[in-house]
Every structure is written in structure tokens, then in C-alpha cells.
Amino acid sequence: MNQVVIVGGGTAGWMAAAALATVLKNRYRIAVIESDEIGTVGVGEATIPMIQRFNRLLDIDEDEFLRETQGTFKLGIEFVDWGRIGDRYMHGFGRIGRDLWPVGFEQYWLRMRAVGRAAPLDSYSIARMASQANRFTRPRSDIEDSPLAEIAYAYHFDASLYARYLRRLSERLGVVRIEGKIVDTVLRSEGATAGHVEAVVLEGERRIEGDLFIDCSGFRGLLIEQALRTGYEDWTHWLPCDRAWAVPCESAGPLTPYTRATAHRAGWQWRIPLQHRIGNGHVYASAHMSDDEAAAILMARLDGAPLAEPRLIRFKTGMRRLAWNRNVVAIGLSSGFLEPLESTSIHLIQSAIQQLIDFFPDRGFEAADVDEFNRQSRFNYESVRDFVILHYHLNQRDDSEFWKRCAQMAVPATLAEKIRLFQSHGRVVRFNNELFSEVGWLQVMEGQNLVPRRYHPLAELQTDDATHAYLETVREVIAKCVAVMPDHAAYIAQHCAAKPM
Ligand code: FAD
Secondary structure, three states, X not given: OOEEEEEOOOHHHHHHHXXXXXXXXXXXEEEEEEOOOOOOOOOOOEOOOOHHHHHHHOOOOHHHHHHHOOOEEEOEEXXXXXXXXXXXXXEEOOOOOOOOOOOOHHHHHHHHHHOOOOOOHHHHOHHHHHHHOOEOOOOOOOOOOOHHHOOOOEEEOOHHHHHHHHHHHHHHXXXXXXXXXXXXXXXXXXXXXXXXXXXXXXXXXXXXXXXXXXXXXXXXXXXXXXXXXOOEEEOOOOOOOOEEEEEEEOXXXXXXXOEEEEEEOOEEEEEEEXXXXXXXXXXXXXXXXXXXXXXXXXXXXXXXXXXXXXXXXXXXXXXXXXXXXXXXXXXXHHHEEOOHHHOOHHHHHHHHHHHHHHOOOOOOOOHHHHHHHHHHHHHHHHHHHHHHHHXXXXXXXXXXXXXXXXXXXXXXHHHHHHHHHHHHHOOOOOOOOOOOOHHHHHHHHHHOOOOOOOOOHHHHOOXXXXXXXXXXXXXXXXXXXXXXXXXXXXXXXXXXXXXXX
């Protein structure tokens, strides 16, 4: 293995380039081919806390990174109008409550809620309470055993600045950028690797050969689909949204440390606060709403004046049948798409890169490695898919055919099992170390009004008063912690303010 060719210079291409250049340490040549004429999808601005691992791998200075990308901090996602119109809940990062007795905190909370002696779930989560107060601090390493020491956070950033930032980093590490539009792909015709990609051909007939090709060409899947015909598994029967309008607008009001997802009649709207602007978009199902109506809904619900014309993006939810086929590994939108409701696409890029590092091939391309890579990719996609479907399925809205259908649809068996477990005793089980923890599932199920019939029988081992006192202590500690946290905007101004754009 000598030459790694990354096709595409969007978020996926430059994340892959930066990570591989860091890990491979100049032992392999890495090239990124991108076309200014084609450009990138240009969205993808909200993340989840796992991205910190990626930044650590790259030894990124967090303050510099946030300055360069106009970034802000994110403590979770607020969901508005999802269960019923008028509902509001948050999926906050980090834990809820505090473990003390044999069963999980939520079980004691369910028990106290049943007798009207529990505060709303928010009160037991530092991420949720800090979000409501627009406060933020990084975890405090100087205090032990405090919610302040456990704050989990992610980032919002400008997608195009992020790709630029990673490009600079990659080029410093020796990655070669090739500007040009690929017009053809040449497959090997003979030998043990017949059918593998031998080279891509750019306009002007420049030919770039490689041993391993990483397809980061976006939705078009230039190598994985157009050249290798790998096939795509369509999940639109579960997730019928297939379009989005995206538009940035001027900032207004306080700088919120969370993403907002507001449900509309046939989809939902995202709001991502950055230092220099707010990113907005309306994801919708074209079978239930026209493009004009979807654009009008978005434009009528911006916090500030629009900074550009809205842009329409079409997509099909699902995944490539194989993410790794022959000597091509698809990463990013070329490998599949799940709408950004839980900000998971950049994370799926990150985990695919980690898997590629784990199963990095030699020229033999062992089938066992490729199969395991594909198995893991499928598991990652399917578990995120189930979590996203949950938001749609658990709704009680009756204002449109779209929501009624989502509530009635048959969901994947893996998700049905999770719902059944929660309905019986409020139990949440994390399957095989899937991305979202019990706390994430709990918050969405509870936030969308799924009420368990009972709670864990062992939550009754303590008296009502002792259980109530335990919950109250947690609530009070969290309230005190939030009270000493700085305002989010002030924290950014002090640590990582970007230059005005
Ligand atoms: P692209 O950005 O499309 O890049 C493709 C690259 O391939 C470009 O450089 C292009 O020039 C190059 N290319 C293509 N064809 C050729 C050719 N013939 N020759 C040469 N070069 C070529 N993810 C999140 O994690 N959080 C979010 O909040 C989020 N929001 C999203 C909202 C929407 C509406 C959508 C559609 C996606 C969102 N995503 C989000 C996903 C995220 O945008 C993508 O995962 C991320 O941007 C990666 O895209 P990419 O690099 O795979 O593709």
C-alpha cells in the first residue's frame, strides 16, 4: 500500500485526510482531489460530544479551532412541538441525576413522578438547566464529584470554515491537494484485483492512480456507486423527509448553547447558533409539502435577517449496501444519509475513519477485514436510524397526514423492542455499545410522552421520603452549579472569540 487517494474535499474528505495523515505519519502518500466547480454540500454544523475524541487524535487546540470556525459550545438539542404542538423538551448531553442506590436514577424519578413528588426531568441534568439559563463552562477539573466536573459538550461550527481548517492542518502534515473535476474512473481488468479502481481521470486527462481510494464525493458516490454499482438501501418508508432548504441569518438574542429542532407540519426546522450567524434549515417530506411552502415556513421563522438566498438540498435517507467495496471505502454522504435531527453525520464520518484505521488494509484487502468494517458500519447506521425514527414515531400530533402516518408506521424490530421495554418498566437498554446511551433514549421517550406502565420494582426498596430527599439533593446541587456557570457568550468572549466576519 503506497498511495491513498481521497476523492472529495468536503467535511468527510478533509476529516479523513487529517486523521490518516496524523496516524500514517508520512509512510503513505495521501492525496485529496476536489473540485471548486462542484463545491461541497456546505451544511453540517452541529456535532455531538464524541467529536472531542477526533480533535484529541489530531491534537487540536480547542480555543484556536473555535476561533477559526466561528464555533460555539453545544450542551444538547431542544425539541419543540415534537410530541404535541406546544411541547418542549431537551436531549441534554451527559448524565441525568446521580447514581446512589441499586437501580438507575430515572427509576427513582419515575417512582416519585407517579406520586407527584418529582420535579421535571430538566432539573436533574446540568446540561438541560445550563441550556435554559444560556450558561456554559468546560468541565471543572479542580472540583471532584460535582456535576461541574462532568459537563459533556459538543460544538456548532461553520461547515465551510471547518473544512478549510482541516485542509490547512492536513497540508501541514504532507497531504497533497489536487484541484480538478473527475470525469472517469478506470477499473483494473486483470489479476487478483480485477474490478478494483486503478485510477481516476480528471478533466484534461490527468490520471491519478492509487492503491486505496476513499470515496468522499458526497451524495453522488462517484466511485462506490457510479463506478462500482454497490447499491443503496432506501429507508424513506421510515424517514420520509427527502429535502431541506438551508439559509443562514443574522444573530439575534442571547447566544444559546444548544441546537434547536422545531417540528413543522411535514418535517422540522434546525437552528444552529454560531458566533457570526445562525444556521437554519427546514427538513421536509416533498410528498407532503411543496418546495415553495417549505421555503416560506423557513423564511418566516428566522431570528434575524437572512444572509443569503435559501438553498435546496435533495437527499434519500438510507445507506450504501457496502461502505467498503473492493479497494474503495465510502465515508460521509457517499456512504449513506440520515437527516441531521441528532447531529450524527459528522460522527458517522469520524467512526468510519476510526474503523478504517482499525482495519487498515495491505494490498491483499482481506475479506475478513472488509466484512467486519461493513458489519460495524451497518450497525452504526442502523442504531442511529432507530434513534431518529423514534422522534417521528412517538408523536401525538393530529394536524397532518405526515405525523399521523409516522405515528402509525411499523418501526424496525430493534426499535420496537426498545419501546416495549420502556413501556413496561421504564427500562432502557443500550444494545452493543451503540452510539446513544440510555440517557439519550430516556430523554426522547420521556420528552415525547411515552409513559411507562410501571417502574423498576427495586426502586421501591427505599421509603418515599428518602427517595424524595435524594432527588431534592440532586436538584439543589445542580441548581447551585448552574448558578456559578458563566454566560455562554461571555465564556466565548473570554476564551475563543473569533474575528468578526
Ligand atoms: P460534500 O460536502 O458534498 O463533499 C463532496 C466533495 O466531493 C466536494 O469537495 C466535491 O467537490 C467533491 N467532488 C464530487 N464530485 C467530484 C468530481 N467529479 N470531481 C472532483 N471532486 C468531486 N451533519 C452533522 O453532523 N450535523 C449537522 O448538523 C448536519 N446537518 C446537515 C443538514 C443537511 C440538510 C444535510 C444534507 C446534511 C447535514 N449533515 C450534518 C451532514 C453533513 O453535511 C455531511 O456529513 C458532511 O458535510 C460531509 O459531506 P461530504 O464531505 O461527504 O460531502
